[in-house]
Amino acid sequence: xxxxxxxxxxxxxxxxxxxxxxxxxxxxxxxxxxxxxxxxxxxxxxxxxxxxxxxxxxxxxxxxxxxxxxxxxxxxxxxxxxxxxxxxxxxxxxxxxxxxxxxxxxxxxxxxxxxxxxxxxxxxxxxxxxxxxxxxxxxxxxxxxxxxxxxxxxxxxxxxxxxxxxxxxxxxxxxxxxxxxxxxxxxxxxxxxxxxxxxxxxxxxxxxxxxxxxxxxxxxxxxxxxxxxxxxxxxxxxxxxxxxxxxxxxxxxxxxxxxxxxxxxxxxxxxxxxxxxxxxxxxxxxxxxxxxxxxxxxxxxxxxxxxxxxxxxxxxxxxxxxxxxxxxxxxxxxxxxxxxxxxxxxxxxxxxxxxxxxxxxxxxxxxxxxxxxxxxxxxxxxxxxxxxxxxxxxxxxxxxxxx
Numbered sequence: 001x002x003x004x005x006x007x008x009x010x011x012x013x014x015x016x017x018x019x020x021x022x023x024x025x026x027x028x029x030x031x032x033x034x035x036x037x038x039x040x041x042x043x044x045x046x047x048x049x050x051x052x053x054x055x056x057x058x059x060x061x062x063x064x065x066x067x068x069x070x071x072x073x074x075x076x077x078x079x080x081x082x083x084x085x086x087x088x089x090x091x092x093x094x095x096x097x098x099x100x101x102x103x104x105x106x107x108x109x110x111x112x113x114x115x116x117x118x119x120x121x122x123x124x125x126x127x128x129x130x131x132x133x134x135x136x137x138x139x140x141x142x143x144x145x146x147x148x149x150x151x152x153x154x155x156x157x158x159x160x161x162x163x164x165x166x167x168x169x170x171x172x173x174x175x176x177x178x179x180x181x182x183x184x185x186x187x188x189x190x191x192x193x194x195x196x197x198x199x200x201x202x203x204x205x206x207x208x209x210x211x212x213x214x215x216x217x218x219x220x221x222x223x224x225x226x227x228x229x230x231x232x233x234x235x236x237x238x239x240x241x242x243x244x245x246x247x248x249x250x251x252x253x254x255x256x257x258x259x260x261x262x263x264x265x266x267x268x269x270x271x272x273x274x275x276x277x278x279x280x281x282x283x284x285x286x287x288x289x290x291x292x293x294x295x296x297x298x299x300x301x302x303x304x305x306x307x308x309x310x311x312x313x314x315x316x317x318x319x320x321x322x323x324x325x326x327x328x329x330x331x332x333x334x335x336x337x338x339x340x341x342x343x344x345x346x347x348x349x350x351x352x353x354x355x356x357x358x359x360x361x362x363x364x365x366x367x368x369x370x371x372x373x374x375x376x377x378x379x380x381x382x383x384x385x386x387x388x389x390x391x392x393x394x395x396x397x398x399x400x401x402x403x
Contacts, residue, residue, distance in 0.1 A: 002034045002124070004169045006134065006157035009043035011172050011231035012076050018042075022083040024172070024234045025129060029089060034124050036166070038134040038157040039080060041072025062107035066136070066147045069108075070096070073133035073153065081131045091129040094119065097145065099130075101137030101156065109149035112156075113140055115163035132156065151212025158215045162222030169224050170238070171211060176230035177239035178203070178210055180401040181256040185389045188402035192254060193237075196244040199254050202344045202378045206257035216241065244346055252354060253345035253399040256392050260339045262292070263315050264370065264382060265322070267306040269330030272298060277306065280325055287321050289314045293340075293373040293382060303330070307371055309340070309382060338370065339388045342380040343395055355379050361398035367391055 005025065012018050025035055049068050053060045074095055081093035100116030123130045134153030139146045148155050154171060161169035176191065178200065183189040195203075197220035204213035210228055219226045219241065229238025244250070270276060277296065284291055294308040310318050315334070322332055348354045358379055362369060367390065371382035383391055396402060 001032075001167045002036070002164065003028060004036045004038065004157050004161040004164075004166045006038045006154060006169070006171045007040065007231055008153065008171075008173045009040040009045070010174045012039055012041075012080070013043035015079070017231070018076070018079050019083055021172075021231060022080060022087070024231060025080075025084060026087065026089060027234075029129060034129075036120060036124070036130045036132060036160060036164070037080065038132045038153055038160065039073060039076040040134055040153040042076055045072040045075070063144050066107045066110075066145050069147055070133070070136040070145050073135050077131040077133040084129060084131075089129055090127055091131060092123055093131045093133070094123075095133050096136035096156065097138040099132045099156075099160065101159070102140050103137040103146045103148070105139045105141060105146075107139075107144075107146055110137060110139070110146035112137060112148070112159050115159055117160075117164045120160070120164055132160065151214050154212050154215035155218060158218045158222065158224050158226070161224045162218070166224070168227060169219070170227045170229060171215075172229055172231040172234070173210060174230060174232060175210055175228075176233050176236045177228050178241070178255070180254070181392055181396050182258065185258065185392050186256075186396045186402075188396065190402060192239045194240045194242060194247050195254055196247060196346050197241060198244065198377055199344050199346055200241045202342070202375075203255050203257050206259055206340065206342045206344070206378070206380065211241070247346075250347040251345055252347035252351045253343050253401065254347075255344050256395050256399075256401070257342045257344060258339060258388055258392050259342070260385060260388065261312045262309050262338050262340050262382065263312055263318075264307060264309050264335040264338050265318065266331075266333050266335070267322075267325070267329045268332075269303045270306055270325075271328050272302055272304040276304075276328065280306070280322075283321050283324070284310075284318065287317055289318050289321065293371050293380065295371050309338075309371065312336070337385045338382050339385045340380050340382055341388065341391045341395065342378055343399065344378050346377050348377050348379075357398055358395060361394045362391055365390055365394050367394075 077093040081091045084091040102114040103110035134156040179189040226241040227238045292309045297305045373380045
């Protein structure tokens with residue numbers, strides 16, 4: 001069996017942790033499997049490199065930043081390779097370039113275009129373990145080092161697993177799988193044995209931070225079975241992220257997600273005429289502001305009210321965009337004291353009464369819902385931030401997720 005393993009920054013944060021990763025790989029090799037390991041930079045290393053660059057320039061050339069930032073992963077890959085070679089395991093480290101990862105020209109946020117697996121396959125055929133520096137590749141036209149942006153090492157691992165047709169791709173972090181909700185909020189949260197790509201994508205986009213949604217999207221596209229597990233408790237089975245049809249029993253609700261990174265924008269008494277909503281949301285889109293939930297209510301006086309949510313990180317930019325619409329509404333206000341709580345599950349497709357149970361659970365706790373958004377496998381609700389953890393626990397209990 002060929003396994004692609006990915007180890008994040010906390011898993012390789014110290015020399016002792018790199019040795020721990022080496023021990024994990026040794027055990028897998030001793031079981032008779034071939035291994036390609038993709039590694040991140042040691043935790044804190046990338047931020048340190050960014051600080052170094054900013055001491056000279058706040059707007060450094062993106063290509064030079066890629067050259068700088070890609071070095072962290074190469075350091076980790078070489079150290080891990082040295083550790084394994086010292087213990088008698090034939091191992092070679094590879095940069096993204098050597099691993100054949102070809103990207104577009106968008107420095108600091110490149111997208112993978114292709115992977116030439118020749119070097120990887122040759123090394124595996126020679127009985128070697130391959131340690132690949134994640135987060136990086138080489139641009140298709142200019143042949144410069146490129147980086148893949150946030151979650152880039154996960155993306156490297158999934159792309160390699162798909163290209164080389166690995167049997168499994170295991171993502172090692174500091175948590176041992178995907179839980180029904182954040183165990184720090186609800187101690188009764190249970191680890192899931194399996195979850196579908198679509199459910200994981202929803203949970204990742206709704207605030208669950210175990211996996212980046214870019215890597216889950218690619219896993220679904222390339223049909224790569226992912227396993228989320230911990231490098232600190234490698235003996236514990238993780239959670240398999242796979243196709244929906246590979247999951248025999250589909251629970252109505254698989255998980256509860258909480259996203260505190262939300263701001264509600266309210267526009268009241270907006271002139272109700274064709275094109276006004278298009279004008280507002282086009283302006284926000286042009287500013288790269290991601291609008292999430294939208295509710296429009298038409299008044300009786302020829303005006304309309306608009307409520308929508310944006311990420312907290314876009315707050316300042318959003319306020320500047322909305323300035324030009326002040327004359328077209330009676331009032332614009334912003335509420336920072338909100339959060340989004342969501343229920344996710346593929347079983348919702350075939351069950352009725354899922355939404356009413358959520359609303360009843362929150363009503364029992366006297367939690368008022370401000371905005372509701374639904375999809376085939378998700379129900380999201382905007383509530384006051386002070387009720388965030390209470391809402392998560394109430395919903396977790398309502399759907400018996402602790403059973």
